[in-house]
Amino acid sequence: MREKITSVLFAAIILFIPQAVFAVDGSQIDTGTTSWMLTSTALVLLMIPGLAMFYGGLVRTKNVLGTMMHSFVAMAVIGVLWVVCGYSLTFGHSILGGFWGWDSNYFFLKGIDKSIVNGVPEYVLAMFQGKFAIITPALISGALAERVYFKGYTLFIILWFLFIYCPLCHWIWAEDGWLFNFGAAGVIDLAGGLVIHVSAGVSALVVALLLGARRGYPKTAMMPNNLVMTMIGAGLLWVGWFGFNAGSTVQSGLDTARALTMTQVSAASGALTWLIIESIVFKKATSLGFVSGILAGLVVITPAAGVVQPYGAILLGAASSILCYLALNLKTKLGYDDSLDCFGIHGVGSGLGVLLLCFFIRDSWMQSAATSAGGSWTVFNQFIVQLTGIGATILLAAAGTFIIYFIVEKTVGFRIDEQSEIEGFDQSLHGEHGYGLVHSDFVK
Numbered sequence: 001m002r003e004k005i006t007s008v009l010f011a012a013i014i015l016f017i018p019q020a021v022f023a024v025d026g027s028q029i030d031t032g033t034t035s036w037m038l039t040s041t042a043l044v045l046l047m048i049p050g051l052a053m054f055y056g057g058l059v060r061t062k063n064v065l066g067t068m069m070h071s072f073v074a075m076a077v078i079g080v081l082w083v084v085c086g087y088s089l090t091f092g093h094s095i096l097g098g099f100w101g102w103d104s105n106y107f108f109l110k111g112i113d114k115s116i117v118n119g120v121p122e123y124v125l126a127m128f129q130g131k132f133a134i135i136t137p138a139l140i141s142g143a144l145a146e147r148v149y150f151k152g153y154t155l156f157i158i159l160w161f162l163f164i165y166c167p168l169c170h171w172i173w174a175e176d177g178w179l180f181n182f183g184a185a186g187v188i189d190l191a192g193g194l195v196i197h198v199s200a201g202v203s204a205l206v207v208a209l210l211l212g213a214r215r216g217y218p219k220t221a222m223m224p225n226n227l228v229m230t231m232i233g234a235g236l237l238w239v240g241w242f243g244f245n246a247g248s249t250v251q252s253g254l255d256t257a258r259a260l261t262m263t264q265v266s267a268a269s270g271a272l273t274w275l276i277i278e279s280i281v282f283k284k285a286t287s288l289g290f291v292s293g294i295l296a297g298l299v300v301i302t303p304a305a306g307v308v309q310p311y312g313a314i315l316l317g318a319a320s321s322i323l324c325y326l327a328l329n330l331k332t333k334l335g336y337d338d339s340l341d342c343f344g345i346h347g348v349g350s351g352l353g354v355l356l357l358c359f360f361i362r363d364s365w366m367q368s369a370a371t372s373a374g375g376s377w378t379v380f381n382q383f384i385v386q387l388t389g390i391g392a393t394i395l396l397a398a399a400g401t402f403i404i405y406f407i408v409e410k411t412v413g414f415r416i417d418e419q420s421e422i423e424g425f426d427q428s429l430h431g432e433h434g435y436g437l438v439h440s441d442f443v444k
Contacts, residue, residue, distance in 0.1 A: 030119030036252040043243025044131035050236025057230030064434035066425020070141035089166035142340030143204030152414035183385035184373035191248040193303025201347015202397040213337035234291035259305040262313040269317030270297020299349040304357035312360025
């Protein structure tokens with residue numbers, strides 16, 4: 001009887017105490033960190049349908065499916081490219097003067113079948129990073145909504161991924177990337193303020209200017225078809241962002257808790273600030289303003305979540321909402337058609353976070369950086385490093401997008417023809433109707 005009780009107690013202990021698991025090659029797997037990274041990977045993937053709903057609700061009824069397809073197709077196209085060559089181009093050893101990376105072991109992920117990195121199977125890390133690669137070009141679709149061919153968009157994101165995303169990601173996140181090692185502590189960009197949001201925002205602005213405005217814009221009102229769907233999409237993005245930022249610590253510990261907390265605080269601050277702005281200006285609060293504030297708070301904290309404290313996250317979220325609000329008003333005055341405000345929120349808000357994070361860095365991080373750099377680290381020096389990162393990102397994204405645009409336009413075509421634009425994406429390009437109804441919002 002005593003032996004049975006002992007066996008039961010032992011089994012219970014085994015079940016409830018974290019296990020150390022060993023790979024075939026003897027490398028130890030940290031099951032706690034691996035579990036969190038698997039969860040984070042799923043959370044970031046959840047952001048793509050969240051983005052599709054966010055964007056899909058903001059366009060006209062006749063374009064809702066076509067717009068959502070822009071986000072979903074990236075899951076397939078970039079999802080395959082990432083496995084074939086993207087992971088290698090991003091995290092391989094520097095080639096071509098450090099412009100790209102390359103490692104034949106990462107080609108088709110053929111060399112990582114048994115690889116364990118920092119206690120996590122490399123497959124998990126590759127898939128986590130792959131979700132970032134998927135959502136970045138999908139963000140750009142917000143600037144070209146309602147006026148591009150599906151085939152043109154698909155070719156665009158392929159070229160943009162290969163020639164802008166992969167190099168930039170290598171520069172900033174690969175261990176031998178030049179921005180990763182620039183200055184005393186390298187560019188601070190925890191989860192993609194530069195790699196994802198500034199690059200996508202700048203490219204969105206370039207494409208919007210080159211494509212020209214939608215037919216009838218800005219004289220014709222182009223009202224959102226479903227703000228309920230947009231709000232649900234924003235909620236999914238907020239939830240997914242915890243994996244986005246906290247997962248980027250690649251651990252399950254104190255830094256993870258910090259990043260998750262700063263993400264929540266900044267998003268809440270951004271949403272609240274936008275509501276206050278609208279209450280002052282319009283005497284009412286809108287759902288569209290609320291979700292815009294959420295995004296403003298999320299994008300600004302993306303590069304900074306690993307280094308700032310809660311008061312800094314609150315101030316960053318508030319500052320981002322104010323600046324993004326002004327940027328959207330400036331768009332209206334200048335008349336360019338960034339349809340769903342990719343540049344005005346992602347580019348402007350995250351760029352602000354990349355720079356202002358320098359002034360809210362926690363003392364412990366500063367002391368660690370100063371010690372590692374032999375005492376040469378200062379806030380001013382880090383600001384110059386961050387400014388260099390923004391400059392390099394803008395230059396690559398703007399010049400690369402300009403070239404890619406003309407390649408797409410001269411090959412498969414980019415700007416949709418007038419009749420198809422009037423008819424709408426859903427029917428002219430996909431042969432469907434988003435709501436199964438006859439359209440009532442054709443532009444004359």
